[in-house]
Amino acid sequence: MQRASMAPDAAEIVLPAESTPVRPIRQPAGSILYLDGVSVSFDGFKALNSLSLVIDKGEMRTIIGPNGAGKTTMMDVITGKTKPNTGDVLFNASVDLTKMDEAAIANLGIGRKFQKPTVFEHLSVFENLELALKTDRGTFATLFFHLTGPQARRIDEILGVIGLGDRRKEKAGALSHGQKQWLEIGMLLMQEGQLLLLDEPVAGMTDHETETTARLLLDIARERSIVVVEHDMEFVRALGAKVTVLHEGSVLAEGSIDTVQADHRVIEVYLGR
């Protein structure tokens, strides 16, 4: 809480005028995710440049931007894979994520789906979901874990949601690309996180699969906050959520899909690359 009160003004932003980022003038209170003045550089390359972003509780947000805009780095910072050089990253307006490792952040209720579907290929579909199940994930608790009836039913339920009920016993490695994407979304659902981060959830999917996924996400979004990084504009439009455009590591524009698509800076960035 102490950090929360000092966070918004603490970040020092000294930037050339032409790249002044759109800064949300908001307090972290009431937000599920609050990024302020976050910078990350790799060997001098600024992957994130004083990025500020606020996601409200229950909000769905889509994030777009050209290659190298810092979308994946942003996900890495939120999930603890990369530590920011400067800036604040707060979860639920109070928890400082920069001090925690990946496992601790996942246990807080932040789930992540990777750009390249990453399921455990040598485990069955059921076992993949079982690993994602929200429960005590300590080493000894895991060693003596016993699947209860309600937990088994929960897995069955998710299997139904992602349409893999009849493939539960198959190795995840045998699934098609789209099915792996769904399995990974199913794993996110098993985690019962409050905040889900999805990196290109429809990459490599057919149009039909993309539509189904959009419906699935909208359904999920009723109970939790979701951040979707996506290239597919049709998909972004179908989600109908607020859009944030990233460019060179900071926010370039924010608003509805029509607003940002009409923004001349956004057009310039996309056409001029």
Add this chain to the structure above:
Amino acid sequence: MLLMSRLATLESRRGWQVFLILLVLTIVLVPVLNLTLPPESPFHVPTYMLSLLGKYLCFALLALSLDLIWGYAGALSLGHGGFFALGGYCMGMYLMRQIGTRGVYGNPDLPDFMVFLNWSELPWYWLGFGNFWFAMLMVMLVPGALAYVLGWLTFRSRITGVYFSIITQAMVFALMLAFFRNEMGFGGNNGLTDFKEILGYNVQAQGTRIGLYVASALVLALGYLISRYIVTSKLGRVLMAIRDAESRVRFLGYSVTNAKLFVFTVSAMLAGIAGALYVPQVGIINPSEFSPANSIEIAVWVAVGGRGTLYGAILGAFTVNGAKSFFTGAAPEFWLFFLGALFIVCTLFLPRGIVGLAAQLRNRAARRAIPSTETKSKEVGDAASEHGA
């Protein structure tokens, strides 16, 4: 009740049948054939053969322990010979303290080599090893503690793959150099030998040998069941997940460091127990047990048998060591060539070892029968043109 139902799930019904049959054959049939049949009978198992099998059982336990960390968690430890030898030294220290006044110098407290070095009293780290229970505790704790500390340092820093192998290999090499030194107080390059008694029984006696053999078989069976419990638990699936995609497991909220640390420590303890059973059966433990090549050889046993199955490791230990005993007797100069060739053949043609061979042959037969979509496009093309013609 819960434990019993959990135990039943360790193996399929057929698996339990095979397990029990093998266990009975090993602990009942072999000793009976040794004790009851006259030496001229073709079915008589000579005592030297029984001891040799006892040694193999210890190697099998050692291979099993390596499979737990390599086959399941994907971390190839090339230091398991070190944990084995540490367990062996703990047992050796107990056996040395049992010699008492029967040593060459007749000193009731000091082993001969310490008298020879003009030491006047037992070093502090030898205290307590006169007690069997204390020595047995150390057999597990010393390798376990070393694995815990080394594992904590490496896994926490996310050192994986070949770097982990190199670090563990460096560890055994350092241990070997240390144990070669006389000042260490472990008998220098002669090691510990000339044992007389274990728990009051003469280590050379036939009855003691049978006892040690049966103990090795029982401990191997128990070690197998413990390992089986771990790999069939949810933690076992977490380990396999770590093997496949380590960083992904972290984003699910599991501590990869703790999971690996747990299995590495358990594995080192099993290796230590194997060493402790081995030493009284061969009658000596010296620093050559720490030699890096020994640790690599263990990996060969597991690779030949087939990793990630547990029973494959046991099979591999028996196969390779059986071949080694045969070759070193029949054609000693060819053994190393054979070992090298075996490793190459396994790597190239049997990636899943002997246990994978059956599945591989079945797959090939199935593929010949129906050229499925999994076959190479060329083959599919050939098949299609045949249809056309």
